[in-house]
Amino acid sequence: MTNKFIKGIARKATWQIKDNEVTPHEVFVQRRNIIKALGLGALGASLPSTAQAGIFDLFNDKKTVTPFVTKPLEFSVNPSFTLDEASTPYKKVTSHNNFYEFGTSKQDPVNNAQAFNVQPWQLVIDGLVDRPLTLDYDDLLKMFALEERTYRLRCVEAWSMVIPWTGFSLATILSKAGIKSSATHVAFETLYDPQQMPGQKSRRLGGGIHYPYVEGLTIGEAMNELSFMSVGVYGKTLPPQNGAPIRLVVPWKYGFKSIKSVVRITLTDRQPPTSWNQLASNEYGFYANVNPAVDHPRWSQASERRIGEGGLFSAKRIATLPFNGYGEQVASLYKDLNLTKFF
Amino acid sequence: MRLTKKHLPWLKTIFHLIALWPIVALCYQVLNEKVGGEPVEYIIHYTGIGALNTLLVVLLISPVSKYFKQGLLMQTRRLVGLYVFAYASLHIFAFVSLDLLFEWSLLFTEVFKRPYILVGALAYVILALLAITSFSALKRKMGKHWQQLHNGIYAVALLAPIHFYWSVKSEIIEPSIYVGLMIAVLLLRLKKQRRV
Numbered sequence: 001m002t003n004k005f006i007k008g009i010a011r012k013a014t015w016q017i018k019d020n021e022v023t024p025h026e027v028f029v030q031r032r033n034i035i036k037a038l039g040l041g042a043l044g045a046s047l048p049s050t051a052q053a054g055i056f057d058l059f060n061d062k063k064t065v066t067p068f069v070t071k072p073l074e075f076s077v078n079p080s081f082t083l084d085e086a087s088t089p090y091k092k093v094t095s096h097n098n099f100y101e102f103g104t105s106k107q108d109p110v111n112n113a114q115a116f117n118v119q120p121w122q123l124v125i126d127g128l129v130d131r132p133l134t135l136d137y138d139d140l141l142k143m144f145a146l147e148e149r150t151y152r153l154r155c156v157e158a159w160s161m162v163i164p165w166t167g168f169s170l171a172t173i174l175s176k177a178g179i180k181s182s183a184t185h186v187a188f189e190t191l192y193d194p195q196q197m198p199g200q201k202s203r204r205l206g207g208g209i210h211y212p213y214v215e216g217l218t219i220g221e222a223m224n225e226l227s228f229m230s231v232g233v234y235g236k237t238l239p240p241q242n243g244a245p246i247r248l249v250v251p252w253k254y255g256f257k258s259i260k261s262v263v264r265i266t267l268t269d270r271q272p273p274t275s276w277n278q279l280a281s282n283e284y285g286f287y288a289n290v291n292p293a294v295d296h297p298r299w300s301q302a303s304e305r306r307i308g309e310g311g312l313f314s315a316k317r318i319a320t321l322p323f324n325g326y327g328e329q330v331a332s333l334y335k336d337l338n339l340t341k342f343f
Numbered sequence: 344m345r346l347t348k349k350h351l352p353w354l355k356t357i358f359h360l361i362a363l364w365p366i367v368a369l370c371y372q373v374l375n376e377k378v379g380g381e382p383v384e385y386i387i388h389y390t391g392i393g394a395l396n397t398l399l400v401v402l403l404i405s406p407v408s409k410y411f412k413q414g415l416l417m418q419t420r421r422l423v424g425l426y427v428f429a430y431a432s433l434h435i436f437a438f439v440s441l442d443l444l445f446e447w448s449l450l451f452t453e454v455f456k457r458p459y460i461l462v463g464a465l466a467y468v469i470l471a472l473l474a475i476t477s478f479s480a481l482k483r484k485m486g487k488h489w490q491q492l493h494n495g496i497y498a499v500a501l502l503a504p505i506h507f508y509w510s511v512k513s514e515i516i517e518p519s520i521y522v523g524l525m526i527a528v529l530l531l532r533l534k535k536q537r538r539v
Contacts, residue, residue, distance in 0.1 A: 092380035104514045105388075107379030157512070159383075207514040279513055298509070299457050303449065305442060307381050312373070315383075317444045 065114045068244070070236040073146055075166045081149035088161035088307050090234045096307065097241045098155065099260055101190065101197035104207040109241035116196055116240035118261075123246060127187070127266035130178030140231050140246050144168035148235065149228060151251035153258070154290045154324045156276075160304040165249050166232030171223045179219065179267055186222040187272035188215045188248060189264040209275055215259040216272035216286065217250065220333050226251060226326055229262075252326040254288045285343040289334070290324035294343045346415040358419050362426040365393055366433075383441040390437055394430035395503055395521050401427055402500060402528045421477050424496070428474040431467050459509035466502035469495040497532065500525045 099109040102116075118137060125133040135143060150164045174186070192200060192212035199206030221227060228249040231238060238244040243260025250257050256276050266272075276284035283297050292302045306316045323330050346354065369389055372378045378385045401423040408416035443449050454460050473493055476482065482489045504525045508518035 089380075095376075095380035100513075104512075106381065106384055110379065157384075159381075204514075204516050207512070208516075209513060295456065298459060300449075300453060303446075305383070305444065312383065312441055313444075315381075315441075315444060317446050317449070 065111070068114045068116060068239050070232075070239055072236050073141065073166050073232045075146035075148050075232070075235065078147040078149050081151065083150045083152070083162055085152070085162045085306075086308050087150060087164055089309055092307055093161060093163055093233060094239050094241060098157075098255065099241055099243070100205075100207045100209050101199040101211070101213065101261075102241065103199055103205045108205075110239075112198055113240035116244065118240070118245040121245050121263075123263060123265070125173065125177040125265045125267075127268050128180040128183035129174075129267050130180065131176075133173075133177050137245055141237070144172055146231070151226075151228070151249060152324050153249075153251065153255055154304060154320065156254035156256055156284070156288070156296065156301075158299060158301060158304050158320075160306050160318075160320075160324075162306075162308075164234055165228060165230040166235060167228055167230035167246075167249070169225065170227035170229050170248065171225070173229060173265075174222060174267070177267075182269050183267040184219055185268050185271050186217045186219065187264075187266040187268055188217075188259045188262055189266075190214070190259055191261045191263045208279065210278055213259060213275045214272065215248065215257055215274050217257075218271075218333075219267075221250070221330075224330055224333065226329050252290060252323040252330045254284075254290060256284070257288050287334075287337075287339070287342050289330075289339060289343075290320060291322060291339055291343065292320040293322070294340055346413050348415065351415060351418060354415065354419060355422055358422055362397060362423070362429075365389075383437075386441060387434060387437045390430055390434040391507065394427055394434055395507065397423055397427045397430055398496075398500060398503060399524055399528060402496070402525075402532075406528075406531050425474060425477060427499075428470045431470050435467060459506050462502050462509065463506035466499045466506060469499050469502075497529060500529055 095110045096106045097109040098106070099113070102109040102112040121137040121140065123133075123135040123140060125135075146166050146168060148164050148166050150162060152160060153163055154160045170186075190211075190213040191197070194201040194211075197211075199209075200211040217227065228251075229246055230243070230249045231246050233239075233242055238247065240261075243258075243262075246262050247260040248258050248262060257274075271286060274284075274286055276288075277286055290301075295301050301320055303317050304320045306318050308315065321327070369386065373382050373386065401420055404416050404420050404423065408414055439445060439447075439450060443453070454464050473495060476485065476489065476492060485492070504518060504521040508515065508522055511518055
């Protein structure tokens with residue numbers, strides 16, 4: 001529409017349309033067909049729940065769900081792993097989660113996981129071990145003495161928390177199975193149950209990750225004193241959004257390495273595949289050590305938003321530390337490794 | 344029914360209410376902790392989606408008003424266009440205030456370190472220029488340059504969904520839908536340009 005202004009001729013108002021500018025009906029129908037062919041008719045049905053709640057919906061209170069029941073645990077505090085930094089409140093730790101099995105938004109896991117069933121549960125330890133183990137739900141809570149360790153958690157998305165975990169060291173459980181000398185790596189696997197985990201059923205909810213979610217460590221990393229199997233948080237059993245009934249916690253690595261709701265730990269003699277690396281190997285490496293000097297290709301890792309107590313504006317931006325501040329314990333594992341290349 | 348000038352105040356009021364409602368809903372959700380304990384990402388995403396949706400609406404006003412022969416609708420374009428700018432402003436303010444926590448030095452390094460932010464920033468600069476020059480007096484003064492400048496909205500229609508697509512970790516379905524929608528809306532325009 002080129003409305004040139006010519007002197008002496010009344011200019012049309014912007015809303016006045018010439019007949020020849022009106023779309024003929026056939027053309028309009030064609031366009032509709034193009035739009036339909038693009039599959040956009042299903043737009044409403046295919047938008048993520050967050051977007052629907054976002055702009056179209058009104059005050060739609062989600063149906064109130066019965067919260068998952070957590071139980072108090074008996075444990076001792078491990079004095080070697082306490083922090084001066086303030087812990088992130090329980091409410092935030094349990095309502096701001098990345099667990100794509102229950103949806104990609106931060107609030108999806110707490111909203112979608114409350115009916116998750118952890119009893120019965122089976123955790124299998126197999127592969128290059130002397131005595132393959134199968135632990136059931138009660139074994140997870142009773143087989144080992146539980147201790148509390150407060151760790152920093154640094155997400156690859158540049159936010160962080162401080163969380164008191166309850167559990168036992170990974171080395172304890174691996175030693176019980178007996179590691180064969182040929183084993184070089186440990187592979188972990190999350191439960192695959194699309195009936196319970198909507199993200200595994202729907203690509204839209206699950207963010208395109210290939211399920212089951214898998215992770216891995218080298219033997220040296222797995223046997224490091226920091227590597228921890230958590231069955232609880234804040235002294236109670238884990239809620240599903242945090243990885244019930246048992247999860248890995250490796251605090252010197254980005255959060256996605258700390259795999260949740262683990263059903264299998266396999267000792268192997270090769271580097272196992274890891275989910276985020278499979279999805280985007282240029283962005284997420286196998287090691288994924290917290291490293292302020294190596295940026296994510298699309299954002300900086302030099303600082304992080306520490307989620308603490310208080311309201312929205314009370315968070316702090318703090319400098320990210322190499323190995324998330326655990327260099328003393330783990331830096332020696334990587335003394336011969338180029339951490340820029342093996343990020 | 345053909346809308347006439349006397350309907351305009353009503354029409355504009357309705358558009359204002361539709362555009363403001365999501366903001367009211369967001370405040371309600373956040374203040375009542377309906378969206379998790381740490382809704383920073385949610386707010387940034389929500390206001391960004393708001394900008395994309397209003398952008399789609401502003402680009403659809405012209406084709407819709409032509410098809411339904413409701414020329415009056417064209418007079419709502421500035422109003423809706425300014426809401427695109429308002430949502431984009433809220434989106435950026437949320438990023439700077441809630442995510443970066445007003446660390447301005449970080450903002451400048453981030454804009455250049457993160458290409459998707461650079462794309463978004465470029466779209467925002469264009470939107471700001473359009474908002475500044477949206478006054479009638481200025482429009483008259485600028486003559487044909489006004490239309491040239493305001494064709495920049497088509498650049499925004501390309502940059503904004505690219506910014507969205509590029510920013511996500513893996514959940515590409517929603518941004519893909521917006522890329523598709525914007526292309527569809529722009530194709531409508533291309534057709535129009537060719538016919539005239």
